[in-house]
Amino acid sequence: MNMQFLKTFVISLFLVVFISGCGDNKEELNQQIVESKTYKWKLVTSWPKNFPGLGMAPEKFAEYVNEMSGGRLTVQVYGAGELVPGFEVFDAVSQGTAQMGHSGSYYWKGKIPSSPLFGAIPFGMTATELNAWLHYGGGLELWQEMYKPFGIIPMAGGNSGAQFAGWFKKEIQSMDDLKGLKMRIPGLAGEVLQRAGAVPVTLTGGEIYSSLQSGAIDGTEWVGPYNDLAFGFYQAATYYYSSIWHEPGTGLEFLINEKALKELPKDLQKIVEVAARAVNESTLDEYNARNNAALQTLVEKHNVQMRKLPPEVISELKEITAQVMAEQAANDEGFAKVWASYSAFHDSIKSYHDLTLKEYFMHR
Template sequence: MKIWLKSLITLMAIGAIAACGGEKSSSGEIAEQKQYKWKLVTSWPKNFPGLGTAPENFAKLVNDMSNGRLSIKVYGAGEIVPGFEVFDAVSQGTAQMGHAGAYYWKGKMPASPIFTALPFGLNAQETNGWLHYGGGIELWRELYKPFGVIPFAGGNTGVQSAGWFKKEIKTVDDLKGLKIRIPGLGGEVMKKLGAVPVALTGGELFTSLQSGAIDATEWVGPYNDLAFGFYKVTDHYYASGWHEPGAMLEFTVNEKAFNELPKDLQTIIEVATRAVNQDMLDEYTARNQTALETLKNKHGIEAKTLPPEVMKALKQASEEVIAEQIAADPTFAKIMKSYSAFQQKVAAYHKISEVEYYNNREL
């Protein structure tokens, strides 16, 4: 039985005891319940749709499930630390928790992008399967262990968009010299094809496009892209995010703070992260198409796909980048061995199930 299912059963048992009116412990005394107040820092604008509301939903769920014993206050990017410093803040104890994307820590841990998304890799459903039933979460926690940080799956946006571009992309040559905001290994792939990847947080994207500091950006998908108003400063929108087929976000917890919690509150965190992880994917699944219709009908934006020639070049470059990372970093190689084996197996099944079903649905 998996950890989160055990946790749910434990939590139900705790709730049943509480419902009985707080029966006495074996010592005959009613234990005084200590209250904990935590800070949760994020890489997103506060209350931003999906990304920003997920940690807020998590905090409320934890508060409700713990009957107020664990209170978590959420801070947006820049309120305590910048968006790219969330991991360090959690590691150092500035905040007990964080919500961000693992690929932001590539400079610290070259293997970390695997736990967000790999170009042409696992989608959201497959990533959840690998993490929770294929050994992925254990490898993730092993990677973060030296920093005193415990990662949990923190939501998934599903297949992202390829991005917003000021000029049309017709051939691979159109990528040369292109200044594009794209993190993780997707940025390394673009660099290999002559583009210039730029690291920017979400809050910097619109003004950077507007000023000409960048020529293009990927962000998330229609739901979030509409909210940022990229349609006001770019003309070309490409769907099918080859670089992030299932962008997994993360909740990070300071290990020392987590270990100081009683078992029932640790269980609540386990269960609440699993709930919010699925809830975010549900939200993006429901909202993206509505937002895409608004982009088309109200703002005249047509979602296009990159030409096959460009997509083939991106796939080849992706394979080269991943091979280079495997050769350069034993930890990356170890994690990729697990990831690739899972992808190979699940892809074989999905070819005769998911893919076949989608094809049949179009008949």
């Protein structure tokens, strides 16, 4: 029994007694008793507690929900490993160990091959394009369909924007420089790099720095300047590649246990949905606002050498990506279904943005 429960119990008891005393208007007061029931949710994440950007999205969500519900629904956020390990967030929410999770969809591609399409794929949509597809192009409905067998309702949970190609100990001047390169890179991009001759390595956030430092890996991607500065990669690798290819706009996810959500009264269900939506934009805003200052610090204070991938490397990776996507679609019905929707939408919005944003970026 906790304090919140007792407070609710006391108020409910008071009302029950009051009703028995007064006799009328019982319905309205019963309604009050139902509505004053409180809920306590656990939210497990794949990030260190309070990690800038990624880790602050669930914290902000919890703050919004707690305040909007007047304390009727309180959400407690757990960092990776506090309740369950970072890569077990999906299972924990599916099994009801936690009512909610915050993570990246591509971590579950072993379970659900289509899952990276809801987060980030090489040469895929940018942050705002992904949001448009999810919310007005049928993407969210497909996402819900794919997660339904696991009793999980997914919602967009922020976007870190375009991710930099990453940190390397040696320069990448041609495709030959990728041969044998040990690089930390997750999702379908790892598959692409492997076919280019590299050796993709899977490491959790906490393991990357020491592996780069020791030479166990030759390079790593992480997020972008804001997060990469905090991780101190500039102390372990000389070259920072700004080129965008592997995650052009990385969508994060809220995972919600379906049964837990349905047990909430309608108003609290809506509070969960709208809070997630508000956090989705807020996280992108934060990355967009903070990345450039961090980049300046990296270059001016830490003498990081900025580089771009050669055009022929980018076009080669793009070709390999097309093959990987076609194979994924051939091997999994779910992937094929989501990919058909994703790629049609991407073609359309790409031609729109070529006419608008791209042109504007050229002449402003």
